[in-house]
Amino acid sequence: MNNDELNKKITKHMIEDTDSVTELKEETWNKINQELFPSKNKVKKKSRKKPIFTLVSAAIILFAIVFGVTEPGQAMIQGLKEMFVEEKQQVIEIEGDKEIRDVELETNEELEYIMYVDKSFYKMTKTDTGDRIVPAQELEDRFPDVSMEITRKENVSVEEVIEEIKATIEADGLIINQEEHVDTPIEGFVIKALGPEYTNEHGKTGHQWDTPINRYYVTEPIDNQFFVIKQEYFLEAAEGHGVRLNSMLESFEIVNRE
Amino acid sequence: MSEREKKLIKKIKKGNQFAFKQLYEAYADYSLRTAFAITRNQSDASDIVQETFIKVYRNIDSYDTSKPFKPWFYQILINETKRYLKKSSNQEMNVEFEHALDYLFYISQEEENGEAKEDLEWGLEQLDELHRTVITLKYLNGFSIKEIAELLELNVNTIKSRLYKGRQSLKKIMGGMKHE
Numbered sequence: 358m359n360n361d362e363l364n365k366k367i368t369k370h371m372i373e374d375t376d377s378v379t380e381l382k383e384e385t386w387n388k389i390n391q392e393l394f395p396s397k398n399k400v401k402k403k404s405r406k407k408p409i410f411t412l413v414s415a416a417i418i419l420f421a422i423v424f425g426v427t428e429p430g431q432a433m434i435q436g437l438k439e440m441f442v443e444e445k446q447q448v449i450e451i452e453g454d455k456e457i458r459d460v461e462l463e464t465n466e467e468l469e470y471i472m473y474v475d476k477s478f479y480k481m482t483k484t485d486t487g488d489r490i491v492p493a494q495e496l497e498d499r500f501p502d503v504s505m506e507i508t509r510k511e512n513v514s515v516e517e518v519i520e521e522i523k524a525t526i527e528a529d530g531l532i533i534n535q536e537e538h539v540d541t542p543i544e545g546f547v548i549k550a551l552g553p554e555y556t557n558e559h560g561k562t563g564h565q566w567d568t569p570i571n572r573y574y575v576t577e578p579i580d581n582q583f584f585v586i587k588q589e590y591f592l593e594a595a596e597g598h599g600v601r602l603n604s605m606l607e608s609f610e611i612v613n614r615e
Numbered sequence: 616m617s618e619r620e621k622k623l624i625k626k627i628k629k630g631n632q633f634a635f636k637q638l639y640e641a642y643a644d645y646s647l648r649t650a651f652a653i654t655r656n657q658s659d660a661s662d663i664v665q666e667t668f669i670k671v672y673r674n675i676d677s678y679d680t681s682k683p684f685k686p687w688f689y690q691i692l693i694n695e696t697k698r699y700l701k702k703s704s705n706q707e708m709n710v711e712f713e714h715a716l717d718y719l720f721y722i723s724q725e726e727e728n729g730e731a732k733e734d735l736e737w738g739l740e741q742l743d744e745l746h747r748t749v750i751t752l753k754y755l756n757g758f759s760i761k762e763i764a765e766l767l768e769l770n771v772n773t774i775k776s777r778l779y780k781g782r783q784s785l786k787k788i789m790g791g792m793k794h795e
Binding site: 367368374375377378382385386389392393394439445462473608610 | 635639672754757
């Protein structure tokens with residue numbers, strides 16, 4: 358028997374010898390699930406006041422039985438909120454100092470994405486086309502806008518959308534200074550533009566503290582769909598809002614529930 | 616690490632429980648087999664795998680994605696297994712490695728080939744925790760000697776010598792020597 362044969366023989370034996378324990382796979386998962394995600398597994402108390410709940414639950418169970426819905430199909434029924442932890446901590450580096458921030462889950466069932474938002478600084482509002490994150494405390498009028506808008510694009514190519522973005526930037530009087538594929542905070546294409554230089558009241562020419570910055574991220578398309586995330590902030594806030602917006606965007610995730 | 620696995624880990628880091636279930640599906644079988652091969656107890660194996668995945672989920676942020684995931688995962692699994700073995704009374708079932716090898720050699724001369732499988736099983740069961748772990752990681756999980764040494768934080772030569780002795784004895788048990 359040569360070495361290869363012996364190796365194969367030992368491996369074969371070890372696999373056969375340990376076959377029976379794999380039957381504990383599901384039982385082991387159930388214990389992990391209970392321990393890590395208890396809120397998902399809470400037994401709902403029976404309530405006479407809300408018979409509709411029981412009916413809806415029964416309908417869901419019946420649907421699952423009839424159509425054979427199991428994992429991963431169960432995720433469709435679960436809803437996004439149940440797939441992710443509600444709160445977590447995120448480390449963020451602002452001007453060289455590390456901060457630990459508490460962030461909360463925000464979901465958009467229709468657009469099928471999630472993101473964790475630092476609610477001590479920002480709030481999320483719905484728009485006609487998606488969601489908009491703005492500072493929780495409104496900024497004074499003297500400050501340029503700060504926001505992050507998330508929209509989904511369908512049945513249009515990434516190239517066309519990129520051209521549209523560039524036309525918008527030009528129409529807004531901004532000048533593109535970055536255009537490239539990036540891996541962080543998300544995988545996709547980034548286009549960043551700054552407002553033009555000008556001479557302020559002290560005679561200083563160049564970019565000023567309030568020079569607007571627009572940064573667009575275009576995600577990679579999946580099934581003819583992709584997202585455009587537009588961030589607005591200004592030069593002085595680049596190390597503040599600029600970093601915080603990107604830090605939240607890092608948690609952005611399109612949920613493929615198929 | 617495959618691109619798919621990279622993306623999965625990235626999603627888990629973002630808190631995606633569905634991705635975590637997918638990781639479980641990919642690693643559960645061999646984790647259970649490994650824990651069982653070392654502890655020889657199915658219930659302990661299930662508990663070890665449970666604790667391992669809980670630790671993986673809670674500590675995923677400390678995992679450096681520039682390094683391969685499998686050794687990181689198995690290091691947690693092996694540490695959990697060691698912890699369990701220390702806790703349980705299984706330790707007393709182990710005999711000295713050298714004695715086990717002597718016995719393996721003895722029965723190799725006594726038994727016929729048809730009974731070799733049972734002998735191998737017995738032989739493996741008699742090995743102490745370290746040697747059973749080394750043999751399991753090598754033959755069940757396919758780790759290289761260098762990877763096993765890193766995983767167990769041991770010298771490469773120690774692993775080599777233990778594997779060599781183990782292989783020689785197993786070879787005799789399985790009736791191979793007489794055909795060479």
